[in-house]
Amino acid sequence: MTMYHSTLQHDALTPMFDLCRHVISYLDGKLEDPLAATQHNQLPEKQNIDWLIGNQQDKLTIQALIDDLEKSNPDAGQSYFKARTWHLLCWQPIYIAFISIYGLKQLPDFTRFKQQRQHNAIVGFTFHSDKIASGQAEQLIPLAASQLAPLLEHYRTQLDSLQRCRPGYSGRFIADLILGNLLKVKNLVPDFSDQDVLTHAQLWIKAMGLPEKLLKSLTIKDGQTIDFVRTSCCLAYKVNSKLCSTCPKAHK
Secondary structure: OOEEEOOOOOOOOHHHHHHHHHHOOOOOEEEOOHHHHHHHHOOOHHHOOOEEOOOOOHHHHHHHHHHHHHHHOOOOOHHHHHHHHHHHHHHHHHHHHHHHHHHHOEEEOOOOOEEEEEOOEEEEEEEOOOOEEEOOHHHHHHHHHHHHHHHHHHHHHHHHOOOOOOHHHHHHHHHHHHHHHHHHHHHHOOOOOHHHHHHHHHHHHHHOOOOHHHHHHEEOOOOOOOEEOOOOOOOOHHHHOOOOOOOHHHHO
């Protein structure tokens, strides 16, 4: 049975924070200081655009992110800015969930989760609660999805109010992040097989409410290891003139 538990000390999340930084140095988080949070919430909206805090004000933060992306690569085009923005909005919470579940058999509580905007990137995050759920991946995946799905849907609706971002478009990016991370798990976790990738992919896609057809991105041919081709294109080639190895454009 999966249960949340909390400690009186504020070090319950320390192993998760340390592992996140170990995997990706700028995946840097902390437990929110209640006093700082109160002061932050009292700031005028225009002074709050450095944080995604989970309410309608996030629209301003997302617009500021888009503006900075346009300044950095003015010729990349609106399609690239939208794809890059959506990826930036999603990557941290999904990576955190994967690192916690597959690295520690734990899941933090994403209630009132906040992300930091730093110019044309989103790096840095805070958790409001030090609650931790423990269990096997099969137990934690539905719990993670129940928190991540509404969080990402909130980001999508805010972005959609600025640039058209429909569920089909956003869902492909989310699925690709999930499936790509499962392949990373396979490379890092002993005894996590190709079949485990497929099994867990089904669990994640179903729990996140995504179309099952997106599972076709993963294929296993006779005598070969699992292969992955994205269904979404990040359009990074508009900036660096190179296609990603898993890009659908590279496999046509």
